[in-house]
Amino acid sequence: MTNPSVLESRKRRHVVPGPKSGEPPWDTALSGGTLAVGMWARLWTGVGPSGVGRRAWGEARLRAAAGEPRRRDASSSAEAASASKKTPLFDFHRAHGGKMVDFAGWRMPVQYKDSHVSAHMHTREHCAIFDVSHMLQTKVHGKDRVRFMESLVVADISELKDNQGTLSLFTNEKGGIMDDLIVTKTNQGYLYVVSNAGCADKDSAHMKARLAEFKASGSDVDLEFLDDALIALQGPSVSQVLQEGLKEDLGKLTFMTSALATVFGVPGCRVTRCGYTGEDGVEISVPQSRVVELTEKLLAHSEVKLAGLGARDSLRLEAGLCLYGNDIDESTTPVEAALVWTIGEVTSGCPSPCLKKNVAMGYVDAAFSKNGTAIQVEVRKKAVAATVSKMPFVPANYYSG
Numbered sequence: 001m002t003n004p005s006v007l008e009s010r011k012r013r014h015v016v017p018g019p020k021s022g023e024p025p026w027d028t029a030l031s032g033g034t035l036a037v038g039m040w041a042r043l044w045t046g047v048g049p050s051g052v053g054r055r056a057w058g059e060a061r062l063r064a065a066a067g068e069p070r071r072r073d074a075s076s077s078a079e080a081a082s083a084s085k086k087t088p089l090f091d092f093h094r095a096h097g098g099k100m101v102d103f104a105g106w107r108m109p110v111q112y113k114d115s116h117v118s119a120h121m122h123t124r125e126h127c128a129i130f131d132v133s134h135m136l137q138t139k140v141h142g143k144d145r146v147r148f149m150e151s152l153v154v155a156d157i158s159e160l161k162d163n164q165g166t167l168s169l170f171t172n173e174k175g176g177i178m179d180d181l182i183v184t185k186t187n188q189g190y191l192y193v194v195s196n197a198g199c200a201d202k203d204s205a206h207m208k209a210r211l212a213e214f215k216a217s218g219s220d221v222d223l224e225f226l227d228d229a230l231i232a233l234q235g236p237s238v239s240q241v242l243q244e245g246l247k248e249d250l251g252k253l254t255f256m257t258s259a260l261a262t263v264f265g266v267p268g269c270r271v272t273r274c275g276y277t278g279e280d281g282v283e284i285s286v287p288q289s290r291v292v293e294l295t296e297k298l299l300a301h302s303e304v305k306l307a308g309l310g311a312r313d314s315l316r317l318e319a320g321l322c323l324y325g326n327d328i329d330e331s332t333t334p335v336e337a338a339l340v341w342t343i344g345e346v347t348s349g350c351p352s353p354c355l356k357k358n359v360a361m362g363y364v365d366a367a368f369s370k371n372g373t374a375i376q377v378e379v380r381k382k383a384v385a386a387t388v389s390k391m392p393f394v395p396a397n398y399y400s401g
Contacts, residue, residue: 104198116310127235128307229291234281278319320391
């Protein structure tokens with residue numbers, strides 16, 4: 001999902017700014033160890049095991065959450081591939097050299113002909129297109145839609161302005177984090193919700209169960225699960241590229257705001273200024289039948305290249321953004337973000353293409369949370385030197401007007 005800093009401090013787990021004076025740290029970042037192996041193993045095999053929930057006690061030792069990649073024979077791999085869902089851009093990806101992998105029940109491109117590092121740097125310096133059509137898009141209709149959504153998430157939806165969005169969290173009956181999501185209060189009489197692909201079945205079931213409760217009490221609310229495609233255009237030259245295809249002034253669309261628009265001749269698109277890279281960018285919800293056309297028009301610009309899951313993951317990690325299932329999960333709560341941490345755990349890590357060093361997110365005991373503290377990270381039973389540092393590792397470039 002997108003920038004955690006839009007959450008109120010009392011509700012967030014991983015944040016960009018530091019804690020207020022006298023408060024314990026919410027989040028700790030590490031840089032310097034060789035932590036890439038576990039992260040890439042998860043990426044290639046789909047959504048892997050979370051390390052957040054396991055209480056790996058210790059003073060300053062962190063344990064890498066993932067082990068060796070799972071090995072599957074050719075027949076089981078083929079069966080998994082055939083069972084995976086495909087986005088409307090699947091054939092487009094293959095035609096452009098996309099290397100397809102299983103991810104969250106979908107066949108998605110991990111990279112294209114260029115390396116993932118090349119795509120990463122192009123996104124930081126120019127802009128890139130990411131297919132995020134696997135994510136769950138939902139409209140919430142009815143006069144009680146705000147009250148319905150506020151019963152599910154830790155956000156004050158009623159206080160949002162028209163066409164403004166916020167990052168929030170679905171929580172379970174114990175307060176554990178079921179998923180992170182973006183809720184936008186549109187001026188078209190509905191809420192627009194985007195949540196993670198890996199949690200789509202769980203999220204939809206959760207919303208349907210609450211819907212039944214609301215309807216039974218006579219409330220006016222309905223759900224509409226969309227089959228539209230979703231692409232993200234991310235990078236510092238996004239305005240230069242996208243403005244050519246818009247009649248509206250893109251300069252008026254600031255971070256975490258949204259608008260309906262015709263984009264390069266494709267009507268019925270919802271453009272939201274947000275993303276998962278730390279760069280300026282938009283996510284465009286577009287009718288399935290027109291998404292290839294729109295993607296090709298964007299790709300025709302000299303500033304634009306395609307990017308896959310590999311670049312998306314290293315970009316979000318440099319930006320200090322959480323990955324559900326790794327950095328947050330149902331065993332942790334938003335409230336725990338304000339507690340003293342006695343956990344030592346690496347939750348995400350990879351080499352940073354921008355910084356030319358290894359970076360990771362994790363949790364340490366509050367006694368070791370000061371910026372610059374030297375610690376050791378346990379990687380495959382070997383101690384590796386690391387340094388506690390602030391996040392984001394690479395400063396964010398969100399557009400605020």
